[in-house]
Amino acid sequence: MKKMAIVLAAGQGKRMKSKLYKVLHAVCGKPMVSHVLDAVRGASCERSIVIVGHGAEAVQSTLGVGGSIEYALQAEQLGTGHAVMQAKPMLEDEEGVTIVICGDTPLVRSETVEAMIALHLQQGASATILTAELNDPAGYGRIVRGADNGVLRIVEHKDCSVEEAAIKEINTGTYCFDNRKLFQALNQVTNTNAQGEYYLTDVIGILQSEGNAIAAYLVDDPAEAIGVNDRIALGEAERFMRLRINRGHQVNGVTLIDPQNTYIESEVKIGADTIIYPGTILRGQTSIGSDCIIGPASELQDSSVGDGTTIRQSVTEGAEIGEGCNIGPYAYLRPGTKLGQNVKIGDFVEIKNTVIGDGSKVPHLSYVGDAVVGSNVNIGCGAITANYDGYNKSKTEIGDNAFVGSNSNLIAPVKIGSGAYIVAGSTITHNVSDNDLAIARQRQVNKPGYAEKIRARARIKKEEKQSD
Incomplete structure (x- = not known):
């Protein structure tokens, strides 16, 4: 028939x-x-x-x-x-x-x-x-x-x-x-x-x-x-559909701590024994593996997440996240992000169009864009890849087991070799070979008692302004 x-x-x-x-x-x-x-x-x-x-x-x-x-x-x-x-x-x-x-x-x-x-x-x-x-x-x-x-x-x-x-x-x-x-x-x-x-x-x-x-x-x-003819009916349809979707995931072994405050779109897939905390929004073609912890207050769109990964108070868009990763809080993974297994992306870190190898860490306050990062790399607090010169975007490459110290600037295009060590506060403009140590900062100069002279000058200027 x-x-x-x-x-x-x-x-x-x-x-x-x-x-x-x-x-x-x-x-x-x-x-x-x-x-x-x-x-x-x-x-x-x-x-x-x-x-x-x-x-x-x-x-x-x-x-x-x-x-x-x-x-x-x-x-x-x-x-x-x-x-x-x-x-x-x-x-x-x-x-x-x-x-x-x-x-x-x-x-x-x-x-x-x-x-x-x-x-x-x-x-x-x-x-x-x-x-x-x-x-x-x-x-x-x-x-x-x-x-x-x-x-x-x-x-x-x-x-x-x-x-x-x-x-x-x-x-x-x-x-x-x-x-x-x-x-x-x-x-x-x-x-x-x-x-x-x-x-x-x-x-x-x-x-x-x-x-x-x-x-x-x-x-x-x-x-x-329900036939939708106005915004009121649209909201009702949304409510019933969300309830249906959430129940479907619960039946399939997903824990929703607060289903009323969890938003999951129709195409999202979630593995068994994953826990979704309140305030989480899962959109588009997002796929989450088993034994994950997502949320609270996280938004994932068109992203894939491997088994056993934790994502807290973070946003991902078009990202591929491997197994056993730890993301957040307050991380932002933008399109083109690909994380290997057991990667750590910490608080206030932004990753864009970047591949990061297994076991690497970007713990806090860093930006990594248009880069390829090897395995077991540590990128310190405040480090950034300067990938855009106002006209073109260039690539940064960091080899396995490299260490990038805090507050370092890697000016693309640039290559950091395997096992290389970038000293904190450096601005790197040239390639660094395997196992080399790179320092790119001006030598420190101390001027005895000069701080008091600066404060005295400031007081004089303030008094002159008040007398006017």
Whole structure:
């Protein structure tokens, strides 16, 4: 049985009050429409037709072209039925089932779509409606069921009788159709209504009037019914998605000390027995190994972290961190950072576009950029690589087992050999060979009693200023 999906993503989303097209607003780091496409792909839909309108170019640029994703343009927004009709040239001759789903429903899970399709096939239905039970169903169309639990009709909220208004089961706006019957029924839909629009819900009535079975699948989690039309609903979707993501990691053996204050985006991967402390934000394509300690108050984006690493009160972006490393507090690892195993990056250290070998240490108050640092190197407090001359960035190379003393400046391009020793306070402008000691600072001169002369001069100047 062929499975297809039509994703409705043509609405403007005026209530979002945003320059960004509605379905591109992110929920836990991913555009809403991407969550929806993940759900239908996870349910084995072979083709996904995205109906675009406002912001069509932005949607296509975000989702890409090719693979299972195709696009159809709804130039005028004339209702949900009209939107689905834009896929007719692409799908009307296909045999199979078609999911119709809105691109602003990011919480629908692939397991739910699969279960709805299974019910659809089991009951031999021509259409199946995804429904949910809400404590407050105001504003939603109600599902009226018959004695056999089959669907009799969908009644819009404004048309409900007192009895119908008390029904808590609502139409979520997600459907499963026999594909051929869907487009045959759409040909009969008219726009003779107050809005002058073609409604997809009319297809249900048409199919039913022709004697076709209509089924309904009641979703377990009512949150999956959330459609995002404004920033309030966006915040609610974010909250529910974050809770779902966090629980998934906990089930897989990750300890979240305070899940309510831990933000993990949808693509993040975390190994078992890792502990995440409060205030931690994990974004993008971040991957964390097992037995790590992350946080508190750390932010990792698009970074990989090896097993057994600790990161406290620090920020990483596009960094690769090996096993057994100790990062922070208050370190900043920028894009291009690659740390070997058992590396120590201490407080107020910034690393950028640099490879650091196993067992090396940059304990505190240092900047290392555009560098290659060997194994078992010690870079002292306040040392920096001066990699930028205002026009070009140059490389610093430091060999294995080298020692760079505190408050040293390494002026790139420069090479420090293996086992070399840079004396504290030096400004190194020339290469240092293996096992050499380099001193580059002016000889100290002490002037006896001169400090008192400076203070006396300062007092005289102060008195002269006050007398003026």
